Amino acid sequence: xxxxxxxxxxxxxxxxxxxxxxxxxxxxxxxxxxxxxxxxxxxxxxxxxxxxxxxxxxxxxxxxxxxxxxxxxxxxxxxxxxxxxxxxxxxxxxxxxxxxxxxxxxxxxxxxxxxxxxxxxxxxxxxxxxxxxxxxxxxxxxxxxxxxxxxxxxxxxxxxxxxxxxxxxxxxxxxxxxxxxxxxxxxxxxxxxxxxxxxxxxxxxxxxxxxxxxxxxxxxxxxxxxxxxxxxxxxxxxxxxxxxxxxxxxxxxxxxxxxxxxxxxxxxxxxxxxxxxxxxxxxxxxxxxxxxxxxxxxxxxxxxxxxxxxxxxxxxx
Amino acid sequence: xxxxxxxxxxxxxxxxxxxxxxxxxxxxxxxxxxxxxxxxxxxxxxxxxxxxxxxxxxxxxxxxxxxxxxxxxxxxxxxxxxxxxxxxxxxxxxxxxxxxxxxxxxxxxxxxxxxxxxxxxxxxxxxxxxxxxxxxxxxxxxxxxxxxxxxxxxxxxxxxxxxxxxxxxxxxxxxxxxxxxxxxxxxxxxxxxxxxxxxxxxxxxxxxxxxxxxxxxxxxxxxxxxxxxxxxxxxxxxxxxxxxxxxxxxxxxxxxxxxxxxxxxxxxxxxxxxxxxxx
Numbered sequence: 001x002x003x004x005x006x007x008x009x010x011x012x013x014x015x016x017x018x019x020x021x022x023x024x025x026x027x028x029x030x031x032x033x034x035x036x037x038x039x040x041x042x043x044x045x046x047x048x049x050x051x052x053x054x055x056x057x058x059x060x061x062x063x064x065x066x067x068x069x070x071x072x073x074x075x076x077x078x079x080x081x082x083x084x085x086x087x088x089x090x091x092x093x094x095x096x097x098x099x100x101x102x103x104x105x106x107x108x109x110x111x112x113x114x115x116x117x118x119x120x121x122x123x124x125x126x127x128x129x130x131x132x133x134x135x136x137x138x139x140x141x142x143x144x145x146x147x148x149x150x151x152x153x154x155x156x157x158x159x160x161x162x163x164x165x166x167x168x169x170x171x172x173x174x175x176x177x178x179x180x181x182x183x184x185x186x187x188x189x190x191x192x193x194x195x196x197x198x199x200x201x202x203x204x205x206x207x208x209x210x211x212x213x214x215x216x217x218x219x220x221x222x223x224x225x226x227x228x229x230x231x232x233x234x235x236x237x238x239x240x241x242x243x244x245x246x247x248x249x250x251x252x253x254x255x256x257x258x259x260x261x262x263x264x265x266x267x268x269x270x271x272x273x274x275x276x277x278x279x280x281x282x283x284x285x286x287x288x289x290x291x292x293x294x295x296x297x298x299x300x301x302x303x304x305x306x307x308x309x310x311x312x313x314x315x316x317x
Numbered sequence: 318x319x320x321x322x323x324x325x326x327x328x329x330x331x332x333x334x335x336x337x338x339x340x341x342x343x344x345x346x347x348x349x350x351x352x353x354x355x356x357x358x359x360x361x362x363x364x365x366x367x368x369x370x371x372x373x374x375x376x377x378x379x380x381x382x383x384x385x386x387x388x389x390x391x392x393x394x395x396x397x398x399x400x401x402x403x404x405x406x407x408x409x410x411x412x413x414x415x416x417x418x419x420x421x422x423x424x425x426x427x428x429x430x431x432x433x434x435x436x437x438x439x440x441x442x443x444x445x446x447x448x449x450x451x452x453x454x455x456x457x458x459x460x461x462x463x464x465x466x467x468x469x470x471x472x473x474x475x476x477x478x479x480x481x482x483x484x485x486x487x488x489x490x491x492x493x494x495x496x497x498x499x500x501x502x503x504x505x506x507x508x509x510x511x512x513x514x515x516x517x518x519x520x521x522x523x524x525x526x527x528x529x530x531x532x533x534x535x536x537x538x539x540x541x542x543x544x545x546x547x548x549x550x551x552x553x554x555x556x557x558x559x560x561x562x563x564x565x566x567x568x569x570x571x572x573x574x575x576x577x578x579x580x581x582x583x584x585x586x587x588x589x590x591x592x593x594x595x596x
Contacts, residue, residue: 031452055448055483063441063475070445073430075373076452078445094472098438102422102431 006174010147013111017042019154034081041081061086065094072104084113085126100136112170114254116292125287131259133165134232141232143167145206147175152183171292186230188238194224198242205252212306248317249277250309257281276316278309325592327357331562333393339582341410347572349390351557358534360398368399370427383439384464385419395428437470447488466498480550481520490552495559497570528555
């Protein structure tokens with residue numbers, strides 16, 4: 001099998017901006033809202049194309065979620081844009097009551113998720129958002145891995161009727177998925193076949209898993225990599241198919257260990273196919289200021305941490 | 318409807334409220350009774366609405382209740398105006414009912430477009446609907462009722478600021494200004510201060526209404542509608558009496574969220590004429 005290589009480096013948030021502009025141009029029901037972070041969310045192109053369908057709400061995220069629920073009630077497809085921290089924890093009750101419980105077709109688009117936000121520090125580096133969102137009944141939770149996948153996901157969620165949490169990030173990141181891909185919600189992507197261990201990775205950690213697999217291959221360890229871009233609903237069949245072959249699992253995500261993708265996989269395996277498993281995730285800790293790569297290393301999300309997790313799980317196999 | 322017919326309908330709505338909360342020994346009669354005249358006027362006279370109910374509400378007036386705990390008055394009026402069968406009122410707060418303790422869309426009750434109960438959220442939703450109407454070229458009106466204690470929620474003022482800045486002038490907010498909340502009077506708990514001045518300084522056109530005087534409700538709501546389309550959102554500060562129509566529930570916050578026992582239920586019903594037939 002040929003090695004996975006990156007053909008570009010771009011931020012996932014740029015993929016969101018490009019996807020929003022594209023779906024905005026083709027679907028007149030799409031509207032967008034932003035809480036004073038237009039530049040950060042890369043929403044300028046959409047605004048330029050469709051100024052009448054853009055709503056600047058100011059630094060008032062609770063109101064933004066409510067307005068989005070109202071727009072959806074009347075048949076629009078609202079995309080809200082702000083940082084992941086302010087898209088979730090700050091407005092959890094608004095999302096819970098006005099959007100999730102009320103079955104509103106709102107797309108909550110959340111940038112700057114996780115440690116890779118970098119220098120702004122822990123106030124902004126949310127690592128609990130996936131857990132909060134996946135607990136809400138009926139909420140779809142998506143965390144794409146690169147620019148191209150984020151763009152495709154941004155376009156695809158307009159066709160899905162129901163609330164969606166779309167999570168992406170700030171830094172430039174390797175782009176390795178096809179530019180012309182069609183995004184299928186809930187369908188895991190098989191990136192690389194292997195026989196010793198299955199890595200289930202989401203978001204930025206997919207690339208770190210690919211890099212780790214190259215190191216492991218040089219040591220004779222055969223790694224299967226599955227990209228779980230949709231954390232909820234989880235593609236259970238893809239997980240079980242892979243695990244039935246490898247018998248060992250590592251999950252990898254830029255999120256707290258508690259409540260993230262790893263927990264979803266562990267829950268499934270416990271019920272259907274118990275095997276040794278290790279987490280690559282933040283271990284019950286807040287982040288801090290620093291460069292993205294430094295932070296990933298310090299908090300156990302670096303390439304070497306994936307390598308170590310694989311070796312540890314193989315010892316238990 | 319004539320004022321006399323509206324008042325008679327409101328009397329039946331009040332009977333429904335008392336009987337609903339009594340039957341399950343829970344619910345919020347005080348604010349529901351206070352708003353019975355307003356709800357009756359809205360659904361039987363003021364709004365151009367369709368009881369066959371479409372969620373998106375295109376080309377009709379739409380109503381949002383932000384202070385969802387006064388669900389009994391809304392359920393009664395929705396049923397009495399044709400949204401669902403009146404006998405269904407007997408399922409209020411029961412297991413498997415569409416009439417949840419606080420209004421919800423989850424069970425598919427016609428007339429409800431968003432869940433409410435956790436306070437402070439309804440005005441934002443109403444603004445979103447008003448923006449959609451503007452995009453759709455739909456000239457109908459969006460109404461939103463909030464409580465007065467609810468104005469202590471910060472999100473309300475985010476919404477108030479937004480509506481002014483964006484000239485949301487197809488929206489009428491109504492505040493149930495009964496001066497009471499669960500723990501006591503507004504002034505004891507957290508005073509609203511100069512309430513008209515607050516709204517005015519946020520750029521809204523402020524109107525005053527006696528919410529327990531049917532003629533005044535019709536007059537002021539008509540004036541509010543006539544004031545729309547001028548670049549300013551409109552708020553109606555509606556004075557009501559919590560517990561209006563039941564003497565022992567008036568002048569106190571005690572019946573905000575408490576149901577009467579058998580004896581007090583009978584005492585209340587003796588004060589409220591049965592005009593349309595109890596369910």
